[in-house]
Amino acid sequence: MWTGIPLFPERASTMAGRVDALYLFLIVVAVFFSALIAGLIVYFAIKYRRRAPDSIGTGIHGSMLLEITWSVIPLLITMVIFVWGASVFFAMSRPPDETLNIYVVAKQWMWKFQHLDGQREINELHVPIGRPVKMIMTSEDVIHDFFVPAFRVKADVLPGRYTSVWFQPTKPGRYHLFCAEYCGTRHSGMVGQVVVMDPSEYQTWLSGGAPEGSLASAGAKLFADLACNTCHRPDAQGRGPVLEGLFGKTVTLQNGEMLVVDEAYVRESILMPSAKIASGFQPIMPTFQGLVTEEQLLELIEYVKSLQALPQVQTR
């Protein structure tokens, strides 16, 4: 029975080993100092126990050398831990350039996953091994948290914003997905499974069907339905900026600030168009707040991402 109690979750991602190594180092440090202090206290308590009711201790007041020693050594140890932890964190915060992107919309109390080619999943996420996967996440209501212990990955999922995590699965299997930020009544029910598959199996699963077509094609349809194409035209004759080739570029705003066109900027431009006006354009775009759902926003974003720069159009 005792051997049945695991101490570590499975290691199923490229980061897991690094996190576990740091953990083990910290355990060693913690055990060492705990044992040292506990040992000393017990030893002193016994060795120097009071033998006569009126005896007192030796009046030692302190030692500068000891104070410096036991300030500097812990400081050095903690700085080592800091650098190690920071390095692991950097790796966690910087996804590789090429990632398989999957969108996540969290809501009370379920996880909705959108694969780019249109596959939708609820509470179950299929991913292939051997490729970096990036989850781009938002919430429809309160703060949730995407947590897969086996991957050692965790990030809050916020309303009104996109947050992301990335991981590269290394071991096929089914792993727990938990919501790790308290979100109300069925917080403990907001769990799921991440299904990691060999690449060939994953392909099979993918081709199993995306009835509505890819996210980008759904976005193209929405773009036309909402009449975005009346102002955003590829021939630069429209009243709005050309979107072809825009995603990932740096643009200048009216107030002189520069920013990179990413998912967050596209989302904001649809919901709060007056917030950041591109230089040279009028603030006349209407807001679509309340007219599009989070999923539809993702479709539009994927559509904009898919728009390649047209060679003859001069981009600003």
Next chain:
Amino acid sequence: MSELIQHPALAHHFDSLEQQKEASTLGMWVFLVTEVLFFGGLFATYLIYRNWYPDAFAAASHELDVTLGTINTVVLITSSLTMALAVHAAQLGQRRLLLIFLVATMTLGAVFLGIKSVEYYHKFAEHLIPGPGFQFEKEPVHVRHAQLFFSLYFVMTGLHALHMVIGIGIMFVMWWWSWRGTITAEYYSPIEISGLYWHFVDIVWIFLFPLLYLIGRHA
């Protein structure tokens, strides 16, 4: 250092009036530090949101009545003057002047609150109270962030007004003690300490006024 006749205002746990006065003064300063942190949370929130939505905040700020705000600023600064004069009168044992200046301070405080109420009423009439009834016709594009501005406006000035009300209450108690002769040239630290509180409430307004009323206004 025992005195044969103890001053009636000396509390039993203090050795001297001097010690008691130093303790009370330090106490009031520590309390004012807590007040700085209390308003500080609001100022921090304001700074962040103004930084994110400068145009909306400027547009919303223009809806505030600068004239009334300026009058109120003058009123409050004058009340700090009358407060300082009250402390001075107390130090010199001038009971009559002390009473007059305390009344002047309270009156000016009441005028401030009166003008504030008028402003609040105007905001209500113009549908600028945040919530379902909020409207921002002048620049509809900023309607949501303007609501944020007004939320801050009401909480900040409302909290400030609450502190004013308490301040007037304190001044009334000071007036009462002065009238009864409890305050003398020997024992006037309550007046001084109340003055510290009053000046603090004034200083908060000195920050609130430009931050709320004067965004993007140029002469």
Next chain:
Amino acid sequence: MASTALLPRRHYLNDGYGVKSWLLTRDHKRIGLLYLAGVTFFFFVGGAFAVLIRLELTTPVGDLVTDETYNKLFTMHGVMMVFFFLIPAIPSVLGNFLVPIMIGAKDLAFPKLNLASWYIYMIGALFTMYAIVTGGLDTGWTFYTPFSTVSSTSNVIPAALGIFITGFSSILTGLNFIVTIHRMRAPGMTWFRLPLFIWSHYATSLIMVLGTPVIAITILLVAAERLFHFGFFDPAVGGDPVLFQHLFWFYSHPAVYIMILPAMGVISELVAAFCRKPVFGYSFVAFASLAIAVLGFLVWGHHMFVAGQSVYAALIFSILSFLVAIPSAVKVFNWTATMYKGSVSWETPMLYAIGFIGLFTIGGLTGLFLASVGLDVHVTDTYFIIAHFHYIMVGGTIMAYLGGLHYWWPKISGRLYNEWLAKFSALVIFLGFNLTFFPQFILGYLGMPRRYHAYPPEFQVLNVLSSAGASILGVGYLIPMAYLMWSLRYGRAAGPNPWGAVGLEWTTTSPPPTENFTETPEVTWDAYDYQSTVDSRQSTFPAES
């Protein structure tokens, strides 16, 4: 060897009888006892919620209570324990009682404010209890938005108001201590002759005074948003829910130092008294308290490593969090060194002190795990965090509180308690505590999230161990209630200095007179000066009960 001590004829407990003499008292000692009644009651309320939580968690399925009820249980356990027990317990009970006596004063600087602070505490508690009995609160003690402002259907506003009101009690206590320590020390009591208990309470008071107003305004904004639909934290109007977290943790992190610094002050006193020598490195321990207070204000972002703040902000908070660990480590080393060549007695308060040092060390070291961002990503929001803070709050603060209560009980009540029962309880508490919380470190690393009502079956064995420990721990806390209350009536008289300790409180009678000293002391000796204080050599404590 029977004690021949007698109770003094006139003391603060018999200086006036009747409910009015207690409810309108200005005496800091009586006010300390009023707080004792309050914090004890709320501790058991919070404890009852904990019992229900651990009962539910013995099985993986949520079958004891509904989801909604469970969410209320952990919320209210947190609210009661944090705001109504851990923050006030040591400062308002032991601090109120001892600060004036230890510095040779007759009372605190503002006795009426002190009484007011108790009433404010009780009124705030009443609001919160009202919220609890009329439906409860389910936001977590952390009130994260937008759940607390928009989504929760529980009694958020009365609970928020209750906490808001009680915060002022904390502020007034801190204010009182600061002014008292600055202005009312007896002649000769210079800063560096002060007991370390005073230094800790001074540092704590700085935090109380600077930090509490920020939670006050934050919780007011939550209430305002809920009541008036102001959108401070609502993304729909451009507000930011993460701003709430920054404002909340700006106070709530220093708050944990409000909870631990007084405890450390108690431990300094216990170690010095039960080794009969000065605390090793006195000025380092004193300055460490101040350093913890200052650095404690700079690390709040370590609660938000996965909340969406920038990588660089996270790294700054990480390195500062490591720095704040150093002064705590320095204290632990100094206490340990104090035991070297001491005259170590094993009476109950010392058992609690030793327990504290061990458990606080473990809890503090796990803090290093959390400061390390790459690791925190995995363990934050799991049972690892729960284990970490319970090691410090329960293994640390509560053990120090009990140790202090036992140490100064003879002074407060004039009576001795039953030593064997006391030692037995300390052992039960120590064992129960470790069994409850050590498995939770493992659970957390395995991935069990916190605030979960039901969990995957593979986590059950560890949960059962934890719940078993909790039942032992609960019993452990009940026994001292019994024998301490029993001692009030039937305990032997203690005499002025049953421990043979050095400190101004041991030079006056047990219990002390209302004015604390018959004559204002004039201090010419350093703290813990066992060498030159001859009459401290006689201990009147019985060798056996």
